[in-house]
Amino acid sequence: MAKADNRPFALRTYAPEKLREALRRMYLIRRFEEGAEDCYMRGLIHGTMHLSIGQEASAMASCMELTDADKITSTHRGHGHCIAKGANVGRMFAEFFGKETGYCHGRGGSMHIADVKTGNLGANGIVGGGLPIAVGAALSAKRLGKPDVTVCFFGDGANNEGAFHEALNMAAIWKLPVVFVCENNRYGMSTPASYATAVPNISDRAAAYAMPGITVDGNDFSAVAEAVHHAIRRARNGEGPSLVENLTYRWRGHSKSDRNRYRTKEEIEEWMARDPIARFQADLIAHGILDQAGADAIAAEAVAAVAAGVEFAKASPAPDISEVTRYVHAE
Amino acid sequence: MNAINPETALRTMSYAEAIREAMALAMEADPAVVLMGEDIGVYGGAFQVTLDLIERFGPDRVMDTPISELGGAGVAVGAALTGLKPIYEFQFSDFAMLAMEQIVNQAAKLRYMLGGEAAVPVVFRLPSGSGTGAAAQHSQSIEAWFGHVPGLKVLQPSTPEDAKGMLLAALADPDPVMIFEHKLLYKTRGHVPAGRYLTPIGKALVRRTGTDLTIVAGSIMVHRALEAAETLVAEGISAEVIDLRSIRPIDHATILASVRKTGRLMVVYEGVKAFGVGAEISALVAESDAFDYLDAPILRLGAADAPVPYNPDLERAAVPQVDTIAAGARRLFRREV
Numbered sequence: 288m289a290k291a292d293n294r295p296f297a298l299r300t301y302a303p304e305k306l307r308e309a310l311r312r313m314y315l316i317r318r319f320e321e322g323a324e325d326c327y328m329r330g331l332i333h334g335t336m337h338l339s340i341g342q343e344a345s346a347m348a349s350c351m352e353l354t355d356a357d358k359i360t361s362t363h364r365g366h367g368h369c370i371a372k373g374a375n376v377g378r379m380f381a382e383f384f385g386k387e388t389g390y391c392h393g394r395g396g397s398m399h400i401a402d403v404k405t406g407n408l409g410a411n412g413i414v415g416g417g418l419p420i421a422v423g424a425a426l427s428a429k430r431l432g433k434p435d436v437t438v439c440f441f442g443d444g445a446n447n448e449g450a451f452h453e454a455l456n457m458a459a460i461w462k463l464p465v466v467f468v469c470e471n472n473r474y475g476m477s478t479p480a481s482y483a484t485a486v487p488n489i490s491d492r493a494a495a496y497a498m499p500g501i502t503v504d505g506n507d508f509s510a511v512a513e514a515v516h517h518a519i520r521r522a523r524n525g526e527g528p529s530l531v532e533n534l535t536y537r538w539r540g541h542s543k544s545d546r547n548r549y550r551t552k553e554e555i556e557e558w559m560a561r562d563p564i565a566r567f568q569a570d571l572i573a574h575g576i577l578d579q580a581g582a583d584a585i586a587a588e589a590v591a592a593v594a595a596g597v598e599f600a601k602a603s604p605a606p607d608i609s610e611v612t613r614y615v616h617a618e
Numbered sequence: 619m620n621a622i623n624p625e626t627a628l629r630t631m632s633y634a635e636a637i638r639e640a641m642a643l644a645m646e647a648d649p650a651v652v653l654m655g656e657d658i659g660v661y662g663g664a665f666q667v668t669l670d671l672i673e674r675f676g677p678d679r680v681m682d683t684p685i686s687e688l689g690g691a692g693v694a695v696g697a698a699l700t701g702l703k704p705i706y707e708f709q710f711s712d713f714a715m716l717a718m719e720q721i722v723n724q725a726a727k728l729r730y731m732l733g734g735e736a737a738v739p740v741v742f743r744l745p746s747g748s749g750t751g752a753a754a755q756h757s758q759s760i761e762a763w764f765g766h767v768p769g770l771k772v773l774q775p776s777t778p779e780d781a782k783g784m785l786l787a788a789l790a791d792p793d794p795v796m797i798f799e800h801k802l803l804y805k806t807r808g809h810v811p812a813g814r815y816l817t818p819i820g821k822a823l824v825r826r827t828g829t830d831l832t833i834v835a836g837s838i839m840v841h842r843a844l845e846a847a848e849t850l851v852a853e854g855i856s857a858e859v860i861d862l863r864s865i866r867p868i869d870h871a872t873i874l875a876s877v878r879k880t881g882r883l884m885v886v887y888e889g890v891k892a893f894g895v896g897a898e899i900s901a902l903v904a905e906s907d908a909f910d911y912l913d914a915p916i917l918r919l920g921a922a923d924a925p926v927p928y929n930p931d932l933e934r935a936a937v938p939q940v941d942t943i944a945a946g947a948r949r950l951f952r953r954e955v
Contacts, residue, residue: 391733403732416720416723419689419720420720420724424696424700425696430697430702431650453692614729615769616729617729
């Protein structure tokens with residue numbers, strides 16, 4: 288009898304190369320967010336931004352099985368989702384810098400990065416705004432006879448929006464191929480999810496819409512990958528939507544205006560000790576998929592990619608101000 | 619030979635039937651066109667506009683939605699973003715307020731926010747207007763609200779011919795289009811050409827030529843303005859009536875050319891007078907060279923500054939009628955009696 292495979296789900300399911308690429312993208316997300324913060328501090332970026340440092344496993348593990356034909360919808364805290372789905376960090380930085388070479392030609396900024404051609408239907412500045420849109424994308428796939436699925440990212444705050452409930456209900460009655468991935472980072476700006484939500488787990492809401500719901504450790508790459516894997520398989524088999532709740536934490540404040548008055552330093556440090564990148568990397572090393580030198584190389588590569596991305600953005604041309612109304616309508 | 623085809627000449631149908639014919643034509647031609655809305659299936663829609671379409675095209679393409687306007691509109695937006703061409707029917711235009719987020723923040727802005735890298739070819743149909751005794755939450759005329767939103771196109775057909783041609787034009791348009799259909803017009807009949815034709819978006823139409831006064835009106839107000847214009851003939855007033863047809867984009871050229879010719883302008887609309895279509899058109903004229911041609915102040919006739927009332931006499935009094943339009947015209951000629 289063959290020995291039982293005790294490796295975590297992700298490690299026994301995905302090829303080593305794919306796992307290393309996942310780690311690379313997680314590092315890329317972390318360094319991208321730090322790079323964005325640094326550019327902001329140095330006055331190179333204006334506006335605001337919502338950083339996802341600490342939530343990298345949720346973004347990356349949820350995208351493991353997606354092709355360019357599969358869709359995601361994202362949130363105001365969406366940089367990680369973009370990178371996980373394969374976005375180019377140079378074009379992302381260019382968008383932050385408001386440059387013509389950015390994903391949105393400088394019209395969208397941090398909260399609207401999208402790449403429809405590779406299935407990223409966009410971040411969204413409205414909490415809950417992406418949920419019905421994700422259901423619409425799943426409806427398109429079903430009506431047009433395509434095998435594509437849509438992964439719909441949203442935060443704990445969105446689960447109290449009417450759009451969440453309407454979207455889950457419609458996805459369920461029409462059995463649409465969509466996976467609702469709630470990134471519960473414990474706070475809607477400053478308001479705790481435990482205060483704002485009547486049920487203990489956001490995944491409990493799934494029962495109201497007759498779909499499976501599961502809550503997992505969102506900082507455990509393999510736990511997220513396993514939950515989303517089953518949800519995607521269900522969606523592709525025509526069995527309808529699922530709700531996956533990833534319990535995670537943002538290390539940084541809600542946005543640049545946050546002074547962390549609603550949470551303690553101890554709480555932040557406790558969550559930083561559960562670093563999703565360090566945990567995933569340790570797993571990969573422990574199971575021989577990577578050695579320390581290989582991990583260091585991946586980390587260094589992310590630093591270089593981010594530096595190159597910033598340089599690309601700096602060197603890119605700004606939009607022509609005479610084109611302020613361009614792109615309102617089709618040309 | 620230019621003999622009139624008798625079949626074409628006699629081809630009349632109702633406004634509702636014309637809209638239905640447009641939808642059926644579009645669905646036959648393009649499998650990506652789907653209908654969504656509340657009770658649009660076997661019920662045929664609250665105003666019977668989609669009657670029998672579910673039998674012809676099946677429930678996958680004529681989709682009854684739950685009573686979920688925000689979600690339903692959003693699903694239509696997401697579907698439009700990814701390859702379908704949805705026509706979403708709001709049961710009453712008033713219910714669009716439940717979906718403002720998806721219409722205004724998402725549908726209207728996605729192309730721009732994404733730097734032209736996305737398209738949302740969705741069509742929203744909105745039964746609109748007063749006169750049915752349905753009171754304040756089922757009788758509004760809110761088309762001007764959407765005139766304020768870059769990224770949207772906002773249409774108001776007044777005839778069966780335009781109702782069909784505008785819907786087909788909206789479907790051919792790569793951007794979101796809102797069509798405000800008047801509930802009192804659904805049963806009105808008129809000539810409707812066979813086959814596929816597009817009523818150009820953003821082009822007003824001079825329905826009646828005149829020399830003394832320009833009346834700009836939309837939707838059912840076009841018919842009231844035309845009737846008022848006839849009563850004014852005996853008083854020596856020759857009114858030109860422009861059917862606005864499109865609120866966004868608005869046809870500056872047709873309006874300004876008419877005002878330069880007549881020297882007088884009255885704007886008649888069913889929405890609340892303040893901050894409405896009349897304000898936009900008045901400002902348009904005031905900011906242009908046509909201002910120099912004015913022989914009288916501009917007059918706006920819109921709805922009373924109140925919710926639409928239930929009592930039929932109050933309801934009638936709340937919005938412009940043939941007699942109030944004619945009286946408005948006389949004021950511009952200082953012939954008030």
